[in-house]
Amino acid sequence: MKRLKLGLWICLCLCTTTLVGQNKVKTTAEKVMLFIDGAQVTRTKQVEIPAGTSTLIFTGLSPYMDAQSMQISAKGKLTVTSVNQQYNYTDSASVSQKQQSLQEELKKTEKQQKEQNAELGLINAEYEMLKTNCSVSNKNTATSLTTIKEVNHYYSTQLKTLKSKELAINEKIEELARKQEQLNADLAQLSGKALTPMSEIAVNVNAPATCKATFTLNYYVKNAGWFPSYDVRSSSLSEPISIIYKANIFQNTKEEWKNVELSLSSSNPTTGNIAPKLATYWLDYGLAAPRYSLNQNGNSVSGVVLDGEREPIIGVNVMIPGTTIGTLTDVNGKYSITIPNGQNQLQFSFIGYQSQTRDIQGSVMNVVLQEDVQMLQEVVVVGYGAEAAAPSYKPSTKSIKKAAAIEEEASMALEVEQSQGQMGYEFEIKVPYTIPSDNKPVVAEIGHYELPASYAYQSTPKIDKDAFLIAQVTDWEKLHLLEGEANVYFENTFIGKSIMNITQQNDTLSFSLGRDKRIMIQRTKENEYTSRKFMGSSQTQSIAWKLSVRNTRPEPVTLTLYDQLPVSRNNNITVTAEEISGGRLDEAKGIITWQITLQPGEQRELPLRYKVKYPKGRNLVIE
Structure with missing residues (x-):
């Protein structure tokens, strides 16, 4: 099937060459504006235009060109009557020539292999001849010791020579076998190669007299x-x-x-290296507490x-x-x-x-x-008249x-x-x-x-007990930064990768410098304060947690801690904060925030206690 496709493409190439064999113009890219996705390419070329109607074929353009974006302007005494895009499988002929060259090289290699195998056969024949004639003894005739030594020396020398030749031939045979394998692989790959057609722009012009004209091509290209x-x-x-x-x-x-x-x-x-965020802890019948993986x-x-x-x-x-x-x-x-x-x-x-x-x-x-086996389709683009300035292309x-x-x-x-x-x-x-x-x-x-920065730690021990170092930089807007990955280095050590998250910033740019194990944080349940009481038609459940933080760094650190209370969306369920240890409570979301400064070696404990009151006989999932 691949050979059939290759033959079809070669035929297309020949047909295209026959149809567009008029005045071909080769241009070079002069300006390129690279976008995050795609590029705008500008090419200019001065061309001799004959009197009357003629066709210029601008060749060597990308097959991934967006034909709808093609803008052509011509400066000269002529009129551009039409502009069309077409494709030329210019590499089909080179592929065919490459295949022929590889096949000839393969035949040459196979011939060399046969010659080396024939040489090896001659070596083996000489071995057998030496084995047959190597004995100088005769039952009826005495042989002198000197003669025996001379004969043995001769045969030993011959055997060494033959052995050396045999090794050289075997090495050559192995080398030729590797070359043959590579040639076969190259041929197999080339036979299945899907040819990429290059774009061409056919420009029909009409000039009252012979003249020179400067053409500017401007287009958007993918990849x-x-x-x-x-x-x-x-x-x-x-x-x-x-x-x-x-x-x-x-x-x-x-x-x-x-x-x-x-x-x-x-x-x-x-x-x-991205600090986690809490989701609102909605509390109602049949709802479970949010889970964090x-x-x-x-x-x-x-x-x-x-x-x-x-x-x-x-x-x-x-x-x-x-x-x-x-x-x-x-x-x-x-x-x-x-x-x-x-x-x-x-x-x-x-x-x-x-x-x-x-x-x-x-x-x-x-x-x-x-x-993707979808064939490229020819697209007709808009042409511009003489002296017309093409509007600049602005891709979305x-x-x-x-x-x-x-x-x-x-x-x-x-x-x-x-x-x-x-x-x-x-x-x-x-x-x-x-x-x-x-x-x-x-x-x-x-x-x-080089930007001045303030440093602070933040942690959400309910999800992750590590402290994340956050750097904050102001006056960053003039840097023209974009969202992207960042390799993070702290204290001359590669920390890992983080995100330069520009879209969620305001006047302060914040990004994570990774985890710091020297800020030790624990979140444990205080069972002695956890209880359930029944009173009349209602029941009250008390929950208590203890957050412990310790700074083992040699300098003071600022730490922001996050935890949460459940938020009721049922009038029969009430949540009351009993102890939040000086934290700031966002009642709408239930998020509690502590901002503390820890001296070197300092340890602090922050109790978090709350109670939930709801009707007796109802089941409510509370962590």
């Missing part, structure tokens, strides 16, 4: 983009925060972007992405829809991504495969992508496609100018830039900031 990531560093609780802002730039458009004017636009792992991976999801033959796929885009958070699968098809609070989906996409959006069901998600803001780099990446610090554009933040890179079409991210530093 390219960038995503932000950060290195967040702090040496101690008294030092400022260092934020290194990085752009992960990638493209797999099949185009060559060499020394282009590049700009970036915002107009679109393994430990749990805590796994050792925290807010991280990892897994492997495979194809239909259960082989790993390298470079799959794994993204959180509606955010700029994403990553790529590595050489083993594996990925790991940190999930912000409130997000519950992941999207998986890769060129040539059907995209999938999956609900997050746990900390491990393995995905199988199916090939979309969510991020991918994130963290696979094993090969380049990193460099760039001279960057930041500005506020109509579609979001823009970063103009001041040096010509080359991005290969291989889907491998090039990591470029686009900002480095």
